[in-house]
Amino acid sequence: MRLRRADCFDPKGERFGIPTFPWRCAPDGYATRRQLRAAGLRPGGQQVAAQCLRPRRRRDPLTAYLYRIDRAKPVRPMTPARRAALERANAARRQCPGCGRDAGYVIPASLGTCVPCAYPEGTSDGIAA
Numbered sequence: 001m002r003l004r005r006a007d008c009f010d011p012k013g014e015r016f017g018i019p020t021f022p023w024r025c026a027p028d029g030y031a032t033r034r035q036l037r038a039a040g041l042r043p044g045g046q047q048v049a050a051q052c053l054r055p056r057r058r059r060d061p062l063t064a065y066l067y068r069i070d071r072a073k074p075v076r077p078m079t080p081a082r083r084a085a086l087e088r089a090n091a092a093r094r095q096c097p098g099c100g101r102d103a104g105y106v107i108p109a110s111l112g113t114c115v116p117c118a119y120p121e122g123t124s125d126g127i128a129a
Helices: 035-038 082-092
Strands: 020-022 050-054 062-068
Touching: 035 062
Parallel strands: 020 050
Antiparallel strands: 050 062
16 A cells, blocks of 8 residues: 555544554544553553554655554553563573573573584584684
8 A cells, every 4th residue: 555644634534444643643532552651541341443654665655653642541551460470480491401500591582592512612513602
């Protein structure tokens, strides 16, 4: 879909089905998920209320979905059980499946193991030790 900036202004939602505004031109009262989160809010089950579009050459336009701030709910507080579950999940991401040690960092998905297991010393794979 080839758009111009003028095509992205549809405040009544006749063309796209929901109100549409050019990039960075949303009216007050709307926010993206990230903006809501920065304000300590969450969408709270509401549907997308509007969108911002930015035309791009040779590709589909960038879309930012907007939610109503007045319908947003506060972020749920972190409970001790959720904190413990998050700590366990992060610890599992640091544990090497090859040697079983805590690597001290999140294991890269591209390697699948810690760096010493992925590149053991003495191999001639072209990487300097």
